[in-house]
Amino acid sequence: MTKVHDRGGWPTGDPIDTSDHPMEDWELHIDGLRAVLAQKGLLITDQLRRAIESIDPPRYETMRYYERWTAAVELLLIEKGVVTAEEIDRHMPSAETSA
Amino acid sequence: MPQIATAPQRFNPGDHVRVRREAPAGHVRTPAYIMDKTGAILRVHGAFRNPEAIAYGGDGLPAMPLYLVRFNQGEIWDSYSGPQNDTLSMDLFDHWLEPA
Numbered sequence: 311m312t313k314v315h316d317r318g319g320w321p322t323g324d325p326i327d328t329s330d331h332p333m334e335d336w337e338l339h340i341d342g343l344r345a346v347l348a349q350k351g352l353l354i355t356d357q358l359r360r361a362i363e364s365i366d367p368p369r370y371e372t373m374r375y376y377e378r379w380t381a382a383v384e385l386l387l388i389e390k391g392v393v394t395a396e397e398i399d400r401h402m403p404s405a406e407t408s409a
Numbered sequence: 410m411p412q413i414a415t416a417p418q419r420f421n422p423g424d425h426v427r428v429r430r431e432a433p434a435g436h437v438r439t440p441a442y443i444m445d446k447t448g449a450i451l452r453v454h455g456a457f458r459n460p461e462a463i464a465y466g467g468d469g470l471p472a473m474p475l476y477l478v479r480f481n482q483g484e485i486w487d488s489y490s491g492p493q494n495d496t497l498s499m500d501l502f503d504h505w506l507e508p509a
Contacts, residue, residue, distance in 0.1 A: 312441040360436035360464035 314367040337376040344383060353386055361385045414471040415456045419503055424450045426478060427509040428501065436464040439505045447509045448480035451498060459502065474503040 312320065319326045333341070347353035361382035362370075370378065387393045420426060430444040431437075438460055453476055458469030482495040489495070 316440045317442055354463060356436070356460040356464040357466070359460075363436055 313363060314365075314370045315363050333376075340376045340379050340383070344379060347383065347387075352390060352392060353383065357386055358382050413458075416471045416473050416503060418453060418456070418474040420450045420453075420474075420476060420506060420508075422450050422452060425509040426450060426476075426506040428478075429505050429507055431505075436461055439501060442485060443480065443499060443501075446480055446485055448478040448499075450476050451479045452477040454500065457502075459504075461502075475500055476503070476506070478506070 314320070344353060344358070348355070358379070362378045364385070365373070365378060365381055373381070384398065388395055388398075425447060426449070427447045428439060428444050432441075453474060456472035456474050459467075459471075459473050460469065463469040477498055478501050479496050479498045481493075482491060482497050483489045483493060485497060
């Protein structure tokens with residue numbers, strides 16, 4: 311079975327946009343968060359990949375690269391009991407205000 | 410470094426192998442487009458803990474031999490229009506391969 315991450319550009323055969331673009335602040339934050347969690351032994355690359363690949367394909371297609379990372383980190387931290395979904399939801403309003 | 414349990418290395422450089430077609434749920438390190446394709450072992454990287462198990466919190470043991478396998482692009486893609494001697498090389502774990 312072909313999975314959504316199986317090949318770059320899948321399911322179309324269209325050329326892939328490989329132009330470079332600067333990372334946005336929130337993307338750098340997620341990259342840093344992943345590094346810290348990995349240092350603390352709370353996140354392993356293979357687990358991150360597995361979590362990214364578990365995103366529902368239609369949703370996966372609409373998400374940007376670091377949005378997928380964000381969703382995967384959230385899934386793994388909830389799975390490991392580091393945070394709960396309720397705790398994240400509770401902090402979202404203030405996070406959105408400061409963003 | 411302490412010895413870890415390692416699965417036997419079944420292939421050597423030059424051996425022809427076919428990639429197994431399987432569709433297990435969850436995380437795998439073999440893309441579907443290479444399944445059923447035949448290539449040749451180019452290099453043996455060594456043995457590594459199986460990421461398909463580590464992805465779910467396992468220890469990934471026994472460590473699995475990992476090979477660099479070379480395929481002809483023309484065999485992979487139905488409508489490949491590039492040069493005939495174009496190749497694609499991919500890292501594949503032992504348990505995805507069978508003798509061809």
